Amino acid sequence: MTLGDLHIGQDAIIRVVGGEGELRHHLLDMGLTPGTEVTLRKTAPMGDPIEVELRGYELTLRLADAQKIEIDSVHATDRAAPSEERHKVVAHPGVGELDKAASYHERKAGAPIAAGAPLTFALAGNQNCGKTTLFNQLTGSNQHVGNFPGVTVDRKDGVIRNHKEATVTDLPGIYSLSPYSNEEIVTRDFILSEHPSGIINIVDASNIERNLYLTMQLMELDTPMVLALNMMDEVRANGGTIMVNQLEEMLGIPVVPISAAKNEGIDELIEHAIHVARYRELPGRIDFCTAGSDPADPRGAVHRCIHSVAHLIEDHAAAAGLPLRFAATKLVEGDTLIEKALQLNPNETDILGHAIAEMETVTGLDREAALADMRFTFIEKLCSATVVKPGESLEHKRSVAIDQILTGKYTALPCFAGIMALVFWLTFGVVGSTLSDWMTLGIDWFTGVVDRALTAYQINPVVHSLVIDGIFAGVGSVLSFLPTIVILFFFLSILEDTGYMARVAFVMDKLLRRIGLSGRSFVPMLVGFGCSVPAIMATRTLSSERDRRMTILLTPFMSCSAKLPIYALFTAAFFPRVWRAPVMIFLYLFGILCGILYSLILKQTCFRGEPVPFVMELPNYRLPSPKSVGQLIWEKARDFIQRAFTIIFVATVVIWFLQTFDTRLNVAATPDSSLLALVGSLITPIFKPLGFGDWRISTALITGFTAKESVVSTLTVLLGGDTGALNMLFTPFTALVFLIFTLLYTPCVAAIAAVKRELGGGRAALGVVLMQCGIAWVVAFAVHCVGVLLGLA
Template sequence: MTLDELQPGEAALIKVVHGTGALRHHLLDMGLTPRTHVELVKRAPMGDPIQVKVRGYELTLRLDEARLLTMEGLHDEEAANVPAAKWHFSIPHPGVGEFDRAPSYHHHDKATEIPEGAPMSFALVGNQNCGKTTLFNQLTGANQHVGNFPGVTVDRKDGQMKLHPEARVTDLPGIYSLSPYSNEEIVTRDFLLQTHPDGIINIVDATNLERNLYLTMQIMELGIPMVLALNMMDEVRENGGAIHINELEATLGIPVIPISAAKNEGIAELVDHAVHVARNHEKPMRIDFCADSDDPDDPVAAVHRGIHAMAHLIEPLAEKAGLPIRFAATKLIEHDPLVEAKLQIPPEQKPIYDQISKVMEQESGLDAEAALANMRFTFITGLCKETIVRPHESKEHKRSAQMDRYLTGKYTAIPIFIAIMGFIFVMTFNGIGALLTSGMEWIVSAITDAIDAGLTAADVNPVMHALVIDGIVQGVGTVISFLPTIVTLYFFLSILEDTGYMARVAFVMDRLLRRIGLSGRSIVPLLVGFGCSVPAIMATRTLSSDRDRKMTILLTPFMSCSAKLPIYTLIIGAFFPPQYQALVMISLYILGICCGILYALVLDRTRFRGEPVPFVMELPNYRIPSAKSVVRLVWDKSKGFVMKAFTIIFAASIVIWFLQMFDGQLNPAATPDESLLASIGRAVAPIFAPLGFGDWRVATAILTGFTAKETLVSTLTVLVGEDVAALQALFTPFTALVFLTFTLLYTPCVAAIATVKRESGGRNAVYTVVTQCAIAWLVAFVVHLFGTAIGLH
């Protein structure tokens, strides 16, 4: 049978892993190796994908990927290959002085010692969602956002150690192996191989060492000084488990430090060890995890012979290319294309290397990729058996299982998701957000009156008075008054991410998204897009398929970002009765989603033909949101919004006021219609006339909205004032709805377009600008035609 044929609660052993290429390699790296116990936990509400338990953690797979795994030994009990616990007390872990007592663990090269106070560089490496960013914040004092979703870190981040200012730490994207499966894996691997940091801090999830140590073994092959940080040790202790640190350290040959990054436990000791090994250039003593066996038929023995034969032959090429020999040998056996290219193997020698892989495969009975993965996991399983006291089922996992009965249940998952998103939008636009916005408007009005009175009392020049009040204060103040709405939205989105619910949404929505050509993982960037398009576009880096990444980037602008909230609030407040305002607001978001779905279907059948990326994703346990993390995210987004208000919008307000005050000869304009701004607006206004809002002031506001969407509001405020009656002279309720439709869909801000260019190239950035404008105009025109046909004006 294959894995997809199992029923929830059933378990079996993997017999063969089929497939080819990067997907198969990724499945092996995630621990799905031959003779491994796998339990099917549940199926998604729509039957696909499935959730399985393997090597102590939970993973999602589509049925297509599950069919690649042939199973045997069907049963409903715990598998025998799960290591038994060694029930004895943990030995207390010594401090930094252990280096003096155990010098044999390390290779000390005095010629490469780093003098005291000299600059040092560290790479922070680990699996996705293991607490890397939390540790980075503790080490550097940085304020990076921390989320409970695989792939939160989508770019490298640098910072100085608080305790050692001469040391720089680089937080790299979370990866599962050093294989070129996804962009973040390539980014991390290239950094380690090309930048050559002085030390590596490898952080692992102590609650699931069996999977996390797979990456550790690969990193050790690089021969870079490193320390192993066992994170979440507090959870291990609380759940009745223990890890024998000294035995683990002696076997691996590197310092092993128990920490809790979230509680700031063990961080000082970790820093001391990291600085020590880097300064003294103490490389890992053990990089050979395929110790020879007395049994010549043992698959591990065959791998041992193959690796060492390959290492012996490629030594000159590896040294010339600057690659660690053992790392290069294992990657060459795996037929890693990037390493093969870097080694520059002469064509006449390639058959020799291929023959070594073939012989190893014949002797081990496994293909090269499976044989290497099996070798590593065999070592790790034995190591875990000797060093880990297995904890009881954790409180976090129990809680997650209970919550998932409803949050990912067959009949409850989608209704609950819709209810949660509906609650967030209602609270943002008609509840807490609206209440706080009213308070902010009162504060802004009071400050404006105070400034106006002060300028009048000081008898300031009327032109300067008009610039400050009608230009700067009204333009910036109008936008600032919407800050509470944006803060409220980010508050709820941050909670969703911190709890781990975002990963469940990806699991639940995968089959629906696949129908429009996307993977379930795309749901996270799209949901983030409701907050801001810039981080949403950057979050697409967690998608391993270039096709999915580019397609998701093009769909992100359809998710109405928070910068458009001031526009919606202004127009809806002026033209719609209070009892319908929330309905209109939510309808705009639904319209954006529907347009995005239609556009995705077009892209899937034209520009991006092909299958979406495989859905292989770890499901983290639910966690109680960190108040510090939520506050940090809200503060960062609020600060960014305020900075934008006092930079881009400040400058735009001055420019708009100037263009409105003067004519083409730079003389004071007799009337607004004779101003420079009117000339520019009249040149563009005919484009919008078929949509029902051909006034030059509206056209001008739309143009300024290209810089930042909030600027559209400040422009209208500068041009027509804050009087609702003046605004109502530009639109009817119907044309206001058409205008909202256009602003919902047209090109995102300059910052978002710049991010598109950086992530997918200049051609895609231009394509985004043109297509979004065209789609916005066409949809608004259709709305206008339909409304006119049924008698709306």
């Protein structure tokens, strides 16, 4: 049988992990090794992917990949219920006490680093283990925290509080140091090339067995290191404990129990990290083999292979600047990047092949499976001696109950549709629009006060026009939509923090595969409804370059929050109040539909092939952190206000200047004789076939390249602050065509810069600009033609 043949509630033992390449290696790294017991917990509503439990956590993978894993000993689940026995907290040593431990006497240590000299730390850990939360506690920074894999998509630097000489870098979450995805490469390259003074390895204490796999590889890097056991509050609350003293002795590195979310143990963690880095205290052990003198001992075969390879490559590793043990194990695994860096000669390559073949013969496992089995065997021994597993956590019980509805066969898709409809309805139809109306009243009142004050002061009419008709009309018209944007980000933050986004990816994977993408692509695209820039950056969590590039091209079709002011302005001007929210929802759905059609074209042309495998851990649902939600809302509100008083402010002043003066820099007698009319008339013919051939409309669309909110500010300035005059430029139907064009055409400059950075060049970014503009024009033209045929235009 294969893993894909299991029924829900059945256990089995993995016999052979089939497949090849990076995916197989990743599955082994995640704990799917021969001899491991797995339980099928559930399947997605459409029957694919599936969720299995192993090593104390849940993992999703597709049926096609599960069918490559052979199993035996299939039976109804008999997993023992977790012990409900409660254990008291065990004390652990303070700073420097570990030097007294016998296991520490053999540690290598260099000359101490002088007090006050710069120290650098790498913060590394699995995805979703609380790394960004810990980074915020260490530095006092305010990075966004979410409850789905891939929140950190780039390295972030910060100074450790009360230690201005110490800098910590928050690296992307990874499961191993194998180059499976872009974030793993970022983390590995940083540690190997930047040579940090120390590593802070954060581990989810409630899922310690799977987390320690990365810890063992980090220890092989022979860098001062401290282990942070996060979420210890949850372990204690559910009746478990970890024998920290014994764990320190067996690993040979400091271990500090913490709760990053509650700021528990952070000061002690900082002290330990500074101590090991300053005194260059290296890990007490880097050898996790089971040494055996018997040549037939399978575990001893792995030991002998690694050590013989280490002797073979010792001079090459030194020349390449690679830690010897790390280079040896990676070479045995078949890591091509390390093999290339070592530059072995043909004779050495031949000897390497013989050593690996001998190991495979004795163990009965291939090179990758043998290394993974060696590591997990040590972890099992370690955990059995130091970890008292808790009873089932309240978080897990709650997650299972909620998932029966939110990922149920018949309820998952209706729930998702209902949740998103509720989000958009509250954002555009109830809360957001009401707050925006109040904001508009406040801005109008303040504008009136300033207008009367300037009139009473008898200020120069040109300056009066600049302040009221330019700055206040342009910037004020954009600021009035701030509440709507804040409300949208509030709901998106709730979805992230609870862990629902990961479930949506699980539910939507089979549907997205039909358009050539993985369910993992759904999270970046959903983030795109808030802002395209972080959405584009979030594609780094995709291990396939094909999927990553394709997702980047599709993300601009997800209407970002910067377009909300345009939608709100036009729906308020041309549609009854009861229809405003439905029209906005239609625009979002229309953008998604265009994205789907475009993805089908890409799938059959430039991006042939299969989407990235869906291998992902589903985190437990957690209640949203008020601090995290408030932090995200504040960040987005601040960014919006900064844009309003920088980019949009400048654009507003430029538009006012060009509209006010003619070619001789005299005040223009009429708007049509202004500099702006001259510039706008040059591009007007492009938009005339779409039904809006006025130069003012063309000008507004051009300014939208800087920031989409500039479309609103430009039109407001050009109409003298009277947005009610929009009916002079549009009919209700041409207004709808205009909205469709703004929905689809090129994102802002910041998004294009992100595309350039992620796709690696200006040519790719220019291609995205031309592609988006072309699609927007063609679709808007088609809609306009249909309207003409139906007599709507």
